[in-house]
């Protein structure tokens with residue numbers, strides 16, 4: 001099958017073999033983490049405490065809950081939005097329209113959950129259901145990816161993603177064939193990237209905090225910090241929702257198993273690992289250390305937000321007074337590249353801020369277990385790989401100008417180190 005560009009895009013993620021391995025490895029890792037987090041020794045690198053049988057994984061109630069959650073988030077997505085914005089230009093020169101109401105969905109979910117809890121909804125029972133819920137989410141992601149693959153078979157060539165159309169079934173199923181699968185104006189990738197998984201993540205965190213309060217009288221300081229930091233991160237992503245429209249996931253990647261599983265299962269069940277760990281392994285944390293960790297998170301957030309906002313402002317309007325004085329390089333495409341400000345420090349300052357925050361999310365869990373640092377380790381690998389993919393795409397897009405940028409700003413993520 002020809003790629004939509006006529007020539008085949010180079011294979012990523014180790015080709016079909018790498019894709020097959022990841023499809024197996026990612027769910028296995030997620031279940032390993034869920035099992036180990038609740039075990040006494042909580043050893044990241046040891047074997048799981050036991051292997052759960054199907055009766056422990058499969059629950060029709062969990063599947064129903066998972067589908068109800070998706071239905072609720074879809075209904076909130078369809079509510080009137082404060083703004084409808086246009087995405088990047090597509091190959092056929094058209095632009096898709098996207099509702100900007102993610103933050104509103106977060107607030108309405110908080111309201112509904114608050115009403116539910118005060119009416120007796122047993123939210124603190126959620127942690128006991130994490131295993132069957134994760135299984136239901138994985139199953140849903142798998143079936144959803146299958147439907148997306150089938151939908152792509154009847155999509156016009158112009159709707160296909162640059163990668164994900166190699167002709168190899170496993171590779172294409174993993175990467176995703178269609179760039180922006182939609183039914184009417186409902187955009188599946190945009191919806192999944194920001195709503196059910198991210199909001200589900202903070203809801204699971206909250207349930208863990210409530211269960212800790214039930215078990216020990218009140219939530220620990222460590223649990224408050226993890227909940228607060230991660231709520232800030234999710235709130236920020238939904239507040240600046242429009243920025244996701246320029247990420248490579250939306251512009252470049254198809255919607256397949258990688259993103260469906262990542263969004264619907266991986267994010268809520270592994271990103272909540274620190275809170276899961278704290279429920280079963282309470283950690284003493286004093287105010288001086290807590291203040292220091294808050295400072296680290298604040299520094300990370302400052303860099304992350306500063307860098308992302310600077311680029312987004314510049315891309316929207318290069319003459320905006322907040323960015324008009326920054327030094328730039330012209331490119332043959334007509335777009336310019338920032339070479340001063342945050343983007344003159346390293347080539348991905350936003351990744352640096354994100355990694356500093358990831359460290360702050362693990363530190364409340366102490367330094368005697370590796371498990372709560374899983375996110376930091378995985379995220380470092382993800383961002384290094386992502387940075388490499390982005391560099392290749394930018395080199396292709398900007399050619400000599402990108403080489404000049406790399407010469408002027410030699411470090412990728414960490415100044416003087418990487």
Ligand SMILES: NC(=O)C1=CN([C@@H]2O[C@H](COP(=O)(O)OP(=O)(O)OC[C@H]3O[C@@H](n4cnc5c(N)ncnc54)[C@H](OP(=O)(O)O)[C@@H]3O)[C@@H](O)[C@H]2O)C=CC1
Nearest residue numbers: 246247248308311336337338339343350351354386390394
């Ligand atoms: N928590 C998580 O699991 C994850 C979080 N993230 C976070 O999401 C955010 C978005 O990340 P991501 O989509 O990977 O990438 P970026 O937001 O870093 O976007 C990269 C793009 O920015 C543009 N760009 C690069 N350099 C410059 C420059 N000097 N001047 C102007 N534009 C430039 C290029 O696109 P163009 O020129 O076409 O505009 C490039 O393709 C980040 O903060 C990241 O940390 C990302 C992945 C996972």
Ligand SMILES: CC(C)CCC[C@@H](C)[C@H]1CC=C2C3=C(CC[C@@]21C)[C@@]1(C)CC[C@H](O)C[C@@H]1CC3
Nearest residue numbers: 026193194236237244247249258262263266267
């Ligand atoms: C499981 C796989 C190895 C990879 C799955 C990757 C996905 C989990 C991530 C790909 C890009 C993401 C982004 C975000 C969350 C994680 C995924 C979906 C954000 C929404 C997180 C908040 C930031 O402010 C914006 C991010 C955009 C990219």
